[in-house]
Amino acid sequence: MTLYSRVRPLAFKLPAETAHDLGKRTLRAAQSTWPTRNALAAAYQYDHPALEVDLFGTTFPNPVGVAAGFDKNAEVTHALEALGFGFVEIGTVTPYPQSGNDRPRLFRLREDEAMINRMGFNGQGMERVKSRLETDGTPGFPLGVNIGKMNSSSESEAIEDYRRVFDRLSPFADYVVVNVSCPNTPEEFDEGSPEHLRAIFEMLEAENDADKPILVKIGPDSPDDSILDLVDIVQEFGLDGIVATNTSTTRDGLESPNQEEWGGLSGKPVEDRSTAVIRTIAEYTDGDVPIIGVGGVDSAGAAYEKIRAGASLVELYTGFVYEGPSTAKRINQGLVELLERDGFASIEDAVGAGLE
Ligand SMILES: Cc1cc2nc3c(=O)[nH]c(=O)nc-3n(C[C@H](O)[C@H](O)[C@H](O)COP(=O)(O)O)c2cc1C
Numbered sequence: 001m002t003l004y005s006r007v008r009p010l011a012f013k014l015p016a017e018t019a020h021d022l023g024k025r026t027l028r029a030a031q032s033t034w035p036t037r038n039a040l041a042a043a044y045q046y047d048h049p050a051l052e053v054d055l056f057g058t059t060f061p062n063p064v065g066v067a068a069g070f071d072k073n074a075e076v077t078h079a080l081e082a083l084g085f086g087f088v089e090i091g092t093v094t095p096y097p098q099s100g101n102d103r104p105r106l107f108r109l110r111e112d113e114a115m116i117n118r119m120g121f122n123g124q125g126m127e128r129v130k131s132r133l134e135t136d137g138t139p140g141f142p143l144g145v146n147i148g149k150m151n152s153s154s155e156s157e158a159i160e161d162y163r164r165v166f167d168r169l170s171p172f173a174d175y176v177v178v179n180v181s182c183p184n185t186p187e188e189f190d191e192g193s194p195e196h197l198r199a200i201f202e203m204l205e206a207e208n209d210a211d212k213p214i215l216v217k218i219g220p221d222s223p224d225d226s227i228l229d230l231v232d233i234v235q236e237f238g239l240d241g242i243v244a245t246n247t248s249t250t251r252d253g254l255e256s257p258n259q260e261e262w263g264g265l266s267g268k269p270v271e272d273r274s275t276a277v278i279r280t281i282a283e284y285t286d287g288d289v290p291i292i293g294v295g296g297v298d299s300a301g302a303a304y305e306k307i308r309a310g311a312s313l314v315e316l317y318t319g320f321v322y323e324g325p326s327t328a329k330r331i332n333q334g335l336v337e338l339l340e341r342d343g344f345a346s347i348e349d350a351v352g353a354g355l356e
Pocket residue numbers: 067068069070072091092106115117119121146179182217245246247265266267268270294295296297315316317318319
């Protein structure tokens with residue numbers, strides 16, 4: 001029995017966001033001194049050469065990262081590194097602070113190993129995030145920065161929002177993600193329309209003197225042909241990759257009473273659709289566009305399936321909540337076993353191995 005399996009029933013008695021805040025405060029305290037940070041690393045880090053992934057001009061020590069939304073304000077990047085993750089995507093960061101939607105806005109669906117959230121881009125804004133990255137220092141593993149617009153922004157103001165956050169935070173980032181797929185922010189216009197996406201990418205192309213890798217994060221709910229239209233635009237602009245996928249507005253086959261809540265569904269119920277989106281993109285592009293796979297990853301098997309479907313890296317949020325601090329270590333140990341079983345020398349050799 002792990003410590004987390006004893007702590008989890010207590011944490012799950014608290015409202016989900018309260019438990020999340022408490023968990024983050026614990027991680028922030030743990031990362032603030034070297035002895036506690038080193039103790040976490042000694043307990044949870046697992047290194048193996050087969051796990052290393054060279055991508056976006058940097059080396060990921062392993063392919064298992066923390067998805068956007070967990071550490072919106074870059075408060076616990078060092079603790080997440082000590083817990084054995086291979087990278088973290090902070091954000092979504094907006095230009096100014098935003099309080100998001102009213103609480104409660106985060107719900108567990110225990111029977112479904114899922115969550116529903118309608119946080120609505122709550123965050124401290126880019127200046128706080130920038131000064132925290134300066135004060136704390138960037139972590140020793142790759143850092144992704146997920147950027148978004150203010151909820152109140154019009155279509156043209158949104159372009160300016162992305163420009164501001166990109167300029168402020170891209171110097172700290174190993175890769176930047178444009179998030180146009182949040183299902184729980186007010187939509188005054190169609191964020192995913194080809195015209196709007198082109199306007200964003202044109203602006204970023206002009207701003208990106210340092211040649212930072214830029215990716216776009218997509219949702220799981222659009223039909224495949226709309227997803228492929230977006231992939232065409234990604235290729236037209238020579239973007240560096242796609243994060244697939246964000247949360248879902250579907251509710252098929254759920255058991256938990258909390259399925260009635262509105263917001264984005266994450267965890268096990270989105271796993272298969274997310275993997276299918278990864279496969280569709282990888283097949284369409286012949287593996288030429290790197291994919292970060294996210295949605296329902298909570299085990300080595302789930303991570304491996306996304307990698308075989310074409311993901312070069314995976315990320316998770318809900319699986320971390322359900323499985324606790326040893327999540328990354330367990331997944332990475334399991335991945336090494338799966339690679340050995342199937343005769344792959346490295347993760348990179350297994351990327352897309354399950355495609356026709
Ligand atoms: C509480 C919560 C907040 C999230 N906030 C963001 C966010 O700010 N930006 C973003 O791109 N994705 C956000 N996500 C989506 C996750 O990054 C991820 O795409 C999704 O949860 C599917 O992964 P999972 O099944 O491992 O949770 C959030 C997810 C949750 C559960």
